[in-house]
Amino acid sequence: MSRLRVDWRAATSLVGTVIKYLSVPLLVPLIVALRYGEGIAEFLVTIAVVVAIGTALERLDPDPDLGAREGFLMVALTWLLVPVVSTLPYLIAGNGIPFVLAPYEPASTLGNPVNALFETMSGFTTTGATVVGEISFERHSHAILMWRQLTQWLGGMGIVVLAVAILPELSVGGAQLMDAEAPGPGIEKLTPRIAETARALWIAYAGFTVLLFVLLYGLHWAGILLDVPLAPNMGLYNAIAHPFTTLPTGGFSPEARSIEAFSAAVQWVIIPFMVVAGTNFALLWRAMTDEPGALFEDGEFRFYLGIMAALTALVAGLLVTGAGTEAVTEAVGPLAGQGEAALRHATFQVVSIVTTTGYASMDFNAWSGAAQYLLLFAMFVGGSAGSTGGAIKIVRWLVILKSIRRELFTTVHPEAVRPVRLGGRALDERALRGIYAFTLLYIAIFLVATVVVLVDATRVFDNLSAFDAMSAVAATLGNVGPGFGVVGPMNSYLDFPATSKLFMVFLMWIGRLEIFPVLVLLTKAYWSS
């Protein structure tokens, strides 16, 4: 019937299955709403809609059979359509249903469809950039904010599968690095293996989520029992909400001032979990199940820790000597000479940005140019391959540095043939080429996207500084979340024009999917022959 080589029905059918199963996690905010006596209509309607749409899409191909090409389409569509249908709770809460239901949250900025899509895309891509504006329970129900947290946790689950099981099969953007032994022509043959890998990693993902909950809530109760303010405001809701956005390196928080709202103890507890979230989950699984030494034998993991340690040392040095801050913030007070506080905020912020979590332990807009630049730099580093972290990713930088060393060697010895080695094995030149291409494409998109945002946003902002715009693009494309200036950690993306917001939705989308799966859809070669 169709002359296309791509079986779009099969791909869309599988997206339908994913959408249908959204009805299960939608029960979480529903329960929260019941618990707090809040409106539940938005969730009931959404559950009905996702089941209906999902089932309808599944009918397109009752027995879908995916090849590599369909894989690209399915991945791209999933991360587009899931955020689209997930706007429904926001839209209904903000606008009600004509003739049926008055809006629960008339002051919500998420009643606007562009804002709602920005927020769900930011959620499912685990970016954490927000357009909520004023975050408070006066404006939003506990249930709606829990849904916002949950989009990130679900997005993180998707990313773990994507990164560890799907992208490697599509041989995209260097993701094949992680498992060069089993490249396959299509996805369908490997379904059992995917399912098995995914299950293992989800156990790890969910396990760390629960562990963080236990620690945070335990800290809260320990403080109460000992009568010490260890974590006074880390009640049940917050203790559930934050693990939901830590493990996916998401960064949404129901607190307007992010992690600044919590005690030093809470901040120290969250740091190692961000580190875990930015680590290759397959590696973590291996280290936990049979090879405890695997972690520190891994070159990528060592490089990851090393970069964070170096950046932390620099930032902490700046902060503690007083060269790191332009202004003393009211909430945190002075950092100069304050060893623990300087080290804590430096560590927290560097780890938060390198792992692309995007939490803030203080308003780093008050930091000096040098300290801010170190964070911008960190935005391009990114988490490990196979983690929920975004951006360019540490393993690519490692391979690039190794290949530059090789290039220096072959400049002197033009006759030498010397493969780049990673984890003891020689890297295929084609994989290397893919890493180079991805990294440069990422940088090129960053450079050009900043032009687009700056030119478009001049219609709204009197003068958006180039640095702030660069940070906004780096933070959305890299799925980091907050940037500097107007998009600082205590501010929001709300004031950007709708065109800029839609453009950033696009950036979050392609950034999360490692660009190529989306970009190939725009080529003629993909659709024909």
Next chain:
Amino acid sequence: MSRLRVDWRAATSLVGTVIKYLSVPLLVPLIVALRYGEGIAEFLVTIAVVVAIGTALERLDPDPDLGAREGFLMVALTWLLVPVVSTLPYLIAGNGIPFVLAPYEPASTLGNPVNALFETMSGFTTTGATVVGEISFERHSHAILMWRQLTQWLGGMGIVVLAVAILPELSVGGAQLMDAEAPGPGIEKLTPRIAETARALWIAYAGFTVLLFVLLYGLHWAGILLDVPLAPNMGLYNAIAHPFTTLPTGGFSPEARSIEAFSAAVQWVIIPFMVVAGTNFALLWRAMTDEPGALFEDGEFRFYLGIMAALTALVAGLLVTGAGTEAVTEAVGPLAGQGEAALRHATFQVVSIVTTTGYASMDFNAWSGAAQYLLLFAMFVGGSAGSTGGAIKIVRWLVILKSIRRELFTTVHPEAVRPVRLGGRALDERALRGIYAFTLLYIAIFLVATVVVLVDATRVFDNLSAFDAMSAVAATLGNVGPGFGVVGPMNSYLDFPATSKLFMVFLMWIGRLEIFPVLVLLTKAYWSS
């Protein structure tokens, strides 16, 4: 005698020859000094010193025979030692000679050795970043400023030879792109060809210099004869000085306010010469001698013009609508609604930065964030391979874009083998790898160097903004010259601490030599085996 495989004596001997011949161009400022009745001791002493040092170095190896390894050393040493000895006129003018000569220019900032080296390195690398501070004939003689101009013109001559004849033989950093037909194992075999090529290109280089002089000085006299202010201040001195810094994409000017000091007519005349200076001289030569059509058939040249046209259109649009300026400058007045002025400043500034000339037709520090960002973006584009322009260079971007397209294709068709083509022929995968490695190394050095400058400069500046520091690094590493803020086109690098200045000397040096020839000297492989 030596166990080293590198014949450092041969390399140093050739550097000695270059230094010895510096005595010839030193006659130019000497003549200027005589013409203006200024001191000549600094030039006489320098001539004596370069002849002495040059002759001494030549003695190391009376019959030098260079291989590829010695080529790297010779290139790196030349661009280091020539600037070092060329500081002498500045040092003597600023400090005099103890017990012999009182300083001619006691207020000169160039009496400081670090400043002097910064200025000569900026000259010979055709960067145009300055630490003179207050540029005026009250502080500096016509002769000293002419020497400053001349360092750029000489540096440009060196770069033409380096880019067209030497780097390709060393197979460095993608420079081999320009002439893949004749890769050779060493330099010595190709000396006749180098000499021949160099002679042709120097004729072109000198020819365009003279042509620009004729046009500028002609404009001056036409204005006088017609009694119209066409170029009132483009007297003989300025009409000689500016061609000396245009053709090498240098950007030094004896006018404190750069090209803002001149009429619109002069600005329009200079623009096409900056375009020429950023064009592959070998291509220009071919177009002028036997194939007039070669220019526009060349993919790199078309891409070069296309990028400049696109950036100009964007900047002009911003300026003419008023979205491009934060403040109206006194010297230029408002640009909103001023079609010709907006187009002229947009064209001038974009061409000046893309070609890495660094002239300013106005203080673009007054531009908006969007317009400034477009210039920062332009700093990474760079001139054509085989031109005097610096930075990453247009041909690399072209190849990278083509290879990303290829990568998209092979993502869909993993079985396909598809070379990247440039100018009708397939590019060797190894050359492609070199281009990738160079570009990413350039970006990595830029990112890390900005950290160094920001951290180091906090000792002097209250708060150096990250954007200004990024521009300073991009402008020195890319041999552009001016940046933004404290290093804006009407300001200078004077206020940076000496350590930052020396670091920038290093950046100008490695940037000009396309990084690899310097970096290989730091590898063990270069010196041993």
